[in-house]
Amino acid sequence: MEQILPHLDSVFSIDCVLFGFDGKELKILLIERNEEPFKDWWALPGNIVGADESLDQSASRILYELTGLRGIYMEQYYAFGDPGRHPQGRVITLAYYALIRLGGDKELRPISTYAKRANWLPIKDLPKLAFDHQKIYDKGLEKIKRRIKHQPIAFELLPEKFTLTQLQHVYELILGKKLDKRNFRKKIVSFGVLKELDEKQKGVSYRAATLYRFDKRRYAKLFGKEISF
Amino acid sequence: MEQILPHLDSVFSIDCVLFGFDGKELKILLIERNEEPFKDWWALPGNIVGADESLDQSASRILYELTGLRGIYMEQYYAFGDPGRHPQGRVITLAYYALIRLGGDKELRPISTYAKRANWLPIKDLPKLAFDHQKIYDKGLEKIKRRIKHQPIAFELLPEKFTLTQLQHVYELILGKKLDKRNFRKKIVSFGVLKELDEKQKGVSYRAATLYRFDKRRYAKLFGKEISF
């Protein structure tokens, strides 16, 4: 095992699994690598933790550098550090996930020097990933599955105003199963974190649905408490 | 911020929160440091990850070196890496927890070169801890609180044969609240992971309780499924 990486006995990095929702599909952000190893492979965006950054700060910076986004709910979920996971040396990486609403207002501007390009790819049909990134992704998906059952993180994926059907759609995509419309609404409303607006959906060629907004105050009270789906 | 630690730009370590149960109290294993910084303070046992170890292997090794125990259920739960958390340089640490039955058969033999001594201290009345170890402990307790509600990890704290009252006691200690005896039994039995033995408790000066054993096969089936307390 050569030591090609710049002067390191070990390197500590952060990799991000960015889940994005465009109103239809669940996607993750991948970059196409421009360097060996795994040149031309798709990989999770990640980077080395800076000397004076906290881990969360570092994750935020990396997210920002890769997407131009700030203020995203983001959380570390697992450290991967098998000695053989990086062919060039010992790299321990801490995985973070983030949930992002795609499209609409702000354009993402992924900038990365070590990548040919960055793209949102549907999780339905992911390519082979570099390193152990498939494992990292799998664990991330598992994590948000668990998390979405207990905390209302689904809102992070939706625009500020959304319909109940859209919300349900997000749940179904993440949990990987159909939910009953009436029961879903009953339950989600019972949490009391939704605010019904006087506004209706626009631009649809059928009956427009009522828009809702997520009530952050009540959410804050609920946070920590266990809810379940 | 000086760089006193041996040739490192950054160090990656593992710290363990070892929860022990002696039949009465919940305790954690702490060491009394024999070196600066925080000489004479109590701290979580931990160590540097070795070059050719996976993280889990490293955690197991560290646990073994500190307690002589092997084969303990152990899980990483959070990485702590604030730049200022270690006064001598950048140390990123990955926290693991383990659950251990105390007393009884095998004596623990904590060996540590950098510690004056190691001791199981009741969590009721912990001393001030070195570094950010209080934070690490807090998060660990929070983690097992959450975990015990969804997975039967409580068994790890009990001897092979135990009474339902002891089991309930563990739940009460971790969750920090009283549970109803009849309801508790109804529920725990309904999971189907307990095997009632033909044996009774011995050496008590009152009616002896029936002993149970934890059924690992059924547990394996249950694992992954959500149960809740």
Added chain:
DNA sequence: ATATAGTGTGTAATTTTTACACTAAGTAAT
């Protein structure tokens, strides 16, 4: 024999979860 201390058990009321189908409203095409 009696006091003591913890074991072990059932039921009714309430709450939560599940399964399930039709009418209402708006748009688009004619």
Added chain:
DNA sequence: ATTACTTAGTGTAAAAATTACACACTATAT
């Protein structure tokens, strides 16, 4: 303006899970 189309929005009954609650039993010690 009628019709066809598409999704929105709503209730109820049955089943399951949760909660609250109290007393008789059994082994031991004196």
